[in-house]
Amino acid sequence: ASARGDIDADLAIALNSVAIACKRVRALVARAPIAGNTGAAGGSNASGDEQKKLDVIANDVFVETLRACGRASVIVTEEEDTPIAVERASGYIVTFDPIDGSSNIDACVTTGSIFGVYAPGACEIKDTDSAEETLANCLTNSLQSGEALVAAGYCMYSSSCVFVLTTGDGVAQYDFDENVGEFVCSKERVTIPDGDKMQRIYSGNNGNVNLWAPELKDYVAHLQKGGSDGGKPWTYRYIGALIGDFHRTLLYGGIWLYPPDTSAPNGKARLLYEIAPISMIAEQAGGMSTR
Template identity: 55%
Template sequence: MSAATSACARAIVATKKTTAARRAGKSATRATPRSVAARAGGAGTPFTTWILQQEMEEKIDGELAVVLSSIGLACKQIASLVQRAGLQGMTGLAGETNVQGEDQKKLDVISNDVFCDVLRQTGRTGVIASEEEDVPVAVEETFGGNYVVVFDPLDGSSNIDAAVSTGSIWGIYESDSTCIPDFGTEDAAKIEEKCVMNVCQPGNNLLCAGYCMYSSSTILVLTLGEGVYGFTLDPTVGEFIMSHDNIKVPESGKIYSFNEGNYDMWTPGLKKYMDSLKTGGAEQGTKPYSARYIGSLVGDFHRTILYGGIYGYPGDSKNPNGKLRLLYECAPMSFIAEQAGGMGSTGKERVLDVVPEKFHQRVPFFTGSKKEVQYLESFM
């Protein structure tokens, strides 16, 4: 077992104990972010106002409010970059590969820098972990909060040159106070170990998760633990405005989103499931399901929670665990899906229950309408 893996394993025990203790010790006057109901405001409310309303009602603290505002700023900056990419030479490859061995697009690198910069500047983020970075990074500028933010700065970037929708995904955890790096006394190896311990938390510990989709409009969707809310960027005022109040995914749907090009590498059970969709799914003999696959997780997921159905990126004989990352993609999206009344599953277990063994871990991923995901699980 590698040092990083063993650190992750130790972190789970420490995190569960400290999280339980913190939650038990919260005073009645300060609710946890998970309890937020977002009763204040509704359709038409600016994102910054909505955040302040949550803070005024003591649903979140001021430090988390600053982190959320900074993420909103990062999304605005990336949206602008995506819109101008073809005009300013930001399309194409950057000439580098990330830690997973994937070719990085120029906008991957730029978007990662944007997220890292705004999160450092808040002073409230203790550890940041990006899909594009080799290891989690401790933030020396932190003077309060010490929140842990994990993110995929530009999901679906392989589509960017064709102007297909892309997006950013993030999740926010509370830092374990026993794992906060001490830059004055600890060496680099110890600091890195503490960063790994802070990041390797199961999705059940998420305080917030969200994504921003860059398409015909720029839409920011997030949950603070009770309900899912969507905000559309109004370019005339430069602000996200609430456009989706308390999103609920339909219990079932007739749309599936899988890359069927990998069909021959799937398990027999998954092939049987896919074949059944073409004859009505659980209701055999009814209208076949419609196939809709963009190839961008954020775009496919957003359509799925609005219209219902199922999105899947399964494992196959070439990639047994699929290609989506647990920390940066699957766990945040599963948290959102569950808060909207849907599900997030590996095909065999709830994604939010999966304990990370390493920070770039991949898992098979299925999400969407509850009945559709349950139907898929019956074949797995």
């Protein structure tokens, strides 16, 4: 298995499978209105969110592609109630949100896919295990700290299709070139702007501000008045898709926040396949993350 900053053959195969899934989902998103794949699917996911048709279809694409690669032992996805045992071996733990921002699909607004690749778990999953033993071992292997991530990234489906990846040695950006059908490296090392180069933008669901902790409300009001240097007031931007808001923050600088509130004391963003991967990217790009 790879350590942070290294890519061995197994990790390369796993990441290539994720990229293949993202290319397939890109095409599905682009054709969703024509193919009749907009609107609700009629169910809810493990987090209680209403599933869109593309949530279900994209989830099947990721699961199918990762099963076929032979380098994932466990898959954790937002759209399934429990982890999926793939190979009865010590492969990587791959987590993903197949369509982040799926509420934007019908309006053709930015969406994306988020993924994390964790080190192989300590519990071996055997063919002879019972269903209960398999599930218990899957859960044990999946519930790892973000420090166990060996790779993280996302694919954004917008005016262009962008694939952002870190393996623990900086962050790179790849853009999908339709002429060759591949992701082409456009930025070898992405760093979050700081100082005078940083744009004063904060991003979060301001509609929930009255539900936030008093100190956070005060901090946002402080930004709106110009921050600690008393300069230009910070601008508010919010797309409603983590990927779109974070990618802007990655390239322009600023703050992205999704705090807990009185209606969700533990927050709503998911640690394994959203916050931990995004935090790894932010830190590898020179930023920071905190709870």
